[in-house]
Amino acid sequence: MIFSRAFYHQYVNSDVDTLVDSAPTVFTVADKSPKLLPEGMQVITRSIATTTSYSVPLPAGYASTSLLQVIVRTNGVLKATIVSPDHANSVSLIYGTSSEAGHYSVVDTVTSLTLYNPTASSVIAEIFLVVLPDLTDPASYLDGEIATGVQA
């Protein structure tokens, strides 16, 4: 909550005669999106048989120094193992059902991603991999429409 002078005068000082107008606030709504390279995006749909592993191929040319958005959807239980150069290995169970997909999503530097099906029936995995640009660099964004307005 922002305690502006106007707010203070209106609700704390409670003397109507002392109300002051706050300065108009100019705001902008900018339509931005990161520049994503087609070769840096990969979608895989894969059936994984019972008690088998699937080593997910990373996008061609991807270096594990870059950020990778990893999204996995599944209709069963999968064990996801991510190896990253920046921290210890990660092992997680993803829980989904035939009527409600299980989700798994990280933004990380990735050396390898393996999905293992520990269950007694095959499951389907949808895997989305997107190489992200340097999100702190303004040059990494496409600029669209910019709307401006004034809040009196």
Place this chain on the structure above:
Amino acid sequence: MTTTLFANPFSEVYTSDVSGSDSSDIINFIFDNNDRYAVSNLANIDTVALDATDTFAYSSLTQATQRYLLVSVVGSVLVTTTAFDYDNATPIVGNLACQGVSAWPGMLLLSTYNVTSLTFTGVTDDTLLKIFHLEL
């Protein structure tokens, strides 16, 4: 603590086109008490600011409960899960990293079970997290 979330109206708000008819649909969703499926068990909604190495945790979680975690990240965070494997006995540890900026927040999703604790550790100063934690 378990509170309720009217998931369908929220979903409508975020996914519907902006028009008068859709707005009335949302109102109908909110006031239709027969929409039992619109209520989910929501364990926590938290907004957390972390500096580097600061931590925030949900601990002593019920192992068998299915969980859904949705985190919006501005900054950089490492989510460590202590859990058990599919055999319900072998300990496993998840180190789920996520980062983003205000123009493109990072989204961390996890549908899981067998988890006994979730710990959020700041990687950079002034990391802001919006955490939705559902027990299903």
